[in-house]
Amino acid sequence: MARSGKGGKGSVGKAKRVTGKSGMRKGLTAYGDEGFSLFLRKAFIKAMGYTDEALDRPIVGITNTFSGFNACHRNVPELIEAVKRGVMLAGGLPVEFPVITLHESFAHPTSMYLRNLMAIDTEEMLRGQPVDSVVLIGGCDKTVPALLMGAASANVPSIMLVTGPMITGDHKGERLGACTDCRRFWGKFRAAEISEEEIGEINKKLAPSAGTCMVMGTASTMALCSEAMGMMLPGGACVPAVMADRLRQAEASGARAVAMAKEKLTPDRIMTVEAFENALRVLFAVGGSTNAIVHLTAMAGRLGIKLDLDAFDKMGRETPVLVDLKPTGQGYMEDLYKAGGLTTILREIKHQLNLKALTVTGRTLGQNMADTPPGWNQQVVRKFSDPVFAGGSIAVLRGNLAPGGAIIKQAAMDPKLAQHVGRAVVFESLPDLAERVDDPDLDVKADDILVLKNAGPIGAPGMPEAGYLPIPKKLGSKGVKDMIRISDARMSGTAFGAIVLHVTPESAVGGTLALVQNGDRIRLDVPARKLELLVDDAELEARRRRLKVSKPRKEDTRGYRKLFMEQITQADEGCDFSFLKPEITTRTPRKR
Numbered sequence: 001m002a003r004s005g006k007g008g009k010g011s012v013g014k015a016k017r018v019t020g021k022s023g024m025r026k027g028l029t030a031y032g033d034e035g036f037s038l039f040l041r042k043a044f045i046k047a048m049g050y051t052d053e054a055l056d057r058p059i060v061g062i063t064n065t066f067s068g069f070n071a072c073h074r075n076v077p078e079l080i081e082a083v084k085r086g087v088m089l090a091g092g093l094p095v096e097f098p099v100i101t102l103h104e105s106f107a108h109p110t111s112m113y114l115r116n117l118m119a120i121d122t123e124e125m126l127r128g129q130p131v132d133s134v135v136l137i138g139g140c141d142k143t144v145p146a147l148l149m150g151a152a153s154a155n156v157p158s159i160m161l162v163t164g165p166m167i168t169g170d171h172k173g174e175r176l177g178a179c180t181d182c183r184r185f186w187g188k189f190r191a192a193e194i195s196e197e198e199i200g201e202i203n204k205k206l207a208p209s210a211g212t213c214m215v216m217g218t219a220s221t222m223a224l225c226s227e228a229m230g231m232m233l234p235g236g237a238c239v240p241a242v243m244a245d246r247l248r249q250a251e252a253s254g255a256r257a258v259a260m261a262k263e264k265l266t267p268d269r270i271m272t273v274e275a276f277e278n279a280l281r282v283l284f285a286v287g288g289s290t291n292a293i294v295h296l297t298a299m300a301g302r303l304g305i306k307l308d309l310d311a312f313d314k315m316g317r318e319t320p321v322l323v324d325l326k327p328t329g330q331g332y333m334e335d336l337y338k339a340g341g342l343t344t345i346l347r348e349i350k351h352q353l354n355l356k357a358l359t360v361t362g363r364t365l366g367q368n369m370a371d372t373p374p375g376w377n378q379q380v381v382r383k384f385s386d387p388v389f390a391g392g393s394i395a396v397l398r399g400n401l402a403p404g405g406a407i408i409k410q411a412a413m414d415p416k417l418a419q420h421v422g423r424a425v426v427f428e429s430l431p432d433l434a435e436r437v438d439d440p441d442l443d444v445k446a447d448d449i450l451v452l453k454n455a456g457p458i459g460a461p462g463m464p465e466a467g468y469l470p471i472p473k474k475l476g477s478k479g480v481k482d483m484i485r486i487s488d489a490r491m492s493g494t495a496f497g498a499i500v501l502h503v504t505p506e507s508a509v510g511g512t513l514a515l516v517q518n519g520d521r522i523r524l525d526v527p528a529r530k531l532e533l534l535v536d537d538a539e540l541e542a543r544r545r546r547l548k549v550s551k552p553r554k555e556d557t558r559g560y561r562k563l564f565m566e567q568i569t570q571a572d573e574g575c576d577f578s579f580l581k582p583e584i585t586t587r588t589p590r591k592r
């Protein structure tokens with residue numbers, strides 16, 4: 001590394017003016033005397049047993065996101081060891097440090113509520129510590145966007161390494177995977193199709209190894225989008241967590257991080273408009289999680305790039321679903337890995353990609369693709385001309401019920417519901433839903449539309465993955481598998497159904513959703529991209545005047561929650577905090 005430090009090899013800096021900006025000399029603690037600051041820093045780090053020779057190397061930070069609560073990150077310690085090996089082999093000094101971690105089932109009220117906290121933690125630790133580059137180790141849903149949001153804002157050379165997907169389990173000869181099959185079997189249990197004993201057995205087999213959910217949920221989607229965006233080494237998204245290849249990815253990421261420090265290959269050079277367009281193409285081609293839209297919007301926002309929902313919808317019409325994975329198809333991530341991973345997908349959509357986009361390899365996406373061996377016959381990634389689903393996996397809906405937009409994963413719904421007018425059955429909140437949805441006296445029919453309010457970014461708060469409203473027991477037990485459900489919530493990427501999500505503005509800030517009453521008629525027309533509340537404007541205006549403005553709750557008035565409630569933006573802005581975004585300068589996807 002072309003180090004600019006003036007202390008020279010072995011110097012503790014006490015006799016020389018420190019003007020360097022890298023390694024131990026970077027971001028010195030303020031004591032009013034830079035030489036003393038370096039002297040003191042070195043004194044303390046030598047308590048870790050380092051020599052001056054080691055401390056003179058480029059410093060590669062490694063985010064340690066292990067936690068006893070996060071099974072998706074169970075393999076982080078061994079990944080760190082492999083990253084360190086790669087850094088050392090390439091002549092750098094690896095230094096791991098903790099940032100907070102998030103697991104979907106161990107984050108109250110939601111992991112989305114804490115994503116921005118993790119992003120702030122990442123950003124400030126990258127800015128506050130002397131790292132020349134960093135290997136970001138994440139995996140579980142919110143961790144990848146949080147790490148990349150923080151890295152983008154700190155603009156330190158960064159390379160993403162995911163923990164990798166779990167391998168599948170099995171039950172009575174059937175493959176099982178978290179968490180599409182969690183929901184499927186829970187639905188069967190609710191409909192009394194399987195016993196309490198059997199659901200207990202299944203519970204032990206749904207998450208059978210370290211790693212992230214092995215369907216095309218949010219974790220898999222974000223891993224693939226990060227690789228497509230160029231922030232991960234080629235081939236890094238799909239390697240299962242338990243395979244030796246995963247450790248080789250870690251070693252290679254460590255080695256590459258040393259080179260990136262020398263090249264000053266910062267995120268702003270990689271996370272460009274073109275890179276986000278590539279990520280969005282892949283999101284469509286894999287039939288990825290709806291959550292990815294919120295995360296990619298937030299990540300882009302950190303670079304001053306605005307994701308345009310209407311252009312996004314147009315892009316979806318052009319890029320079909322090619323990957324046959326659950327929840328839209330049949331396979332699991334280990335199948336995609338064996339089929340060649342992201343590279344196999346990129347080959348099929350090559351004509352739609354920005355091949356000149358720069359990546360962490362220092363080469364362009366097109367050059368990376370040219371470096372890979374030719375493909376082979378496989379069943380997981382279909383030909384562009386023979387897709388799993390032709391119409392764009394996610395559609396953006398507009399109308400008086402969602403003036404700021406709403407989305408639906410049309411590739412994972414009963415197509416018979418794509419054009420439907422139905423009667424609203426309204427739940428005012430999540431507690432109201434929990435209390436009444438299985439009430440035998442609930443006035444609900446299969447062709448009704450279930451509406452959930454107050455489950456958005458502010459209303460819940462934290463925009464829970466509650467958009468997958470359960471089918472009322474009285475209908476589920478009669479064999480009803482899908483109904484239209486509308487909310488301002490999100491949905492797990494592992495779920496499926498005719499589910500309208502991210503209704504914007506949300507009901508808690510007075511969006512039209514707040515005005516819906518039991519018995520109102522609602523029209524959903526996915527081909528026309530329409531979502532309309534069929535109530536005349538005068539009546540809606542009268543309802544709006546009667547709408548009670550909810551006062552801040554006691555718990556909203558202090559700490560992180562106060563910050564969240566005051567600063568959280570709506571879904572169409574990525575639910576980032578408003579003060580974390582720079583000025584918006586660019587739009588993506590571009591209108592072509």
Ligand code: FES
Binds near residue numbers: 104211213219
């Ligand atoms: Fe971590 Fe699904 S719970 S990826």
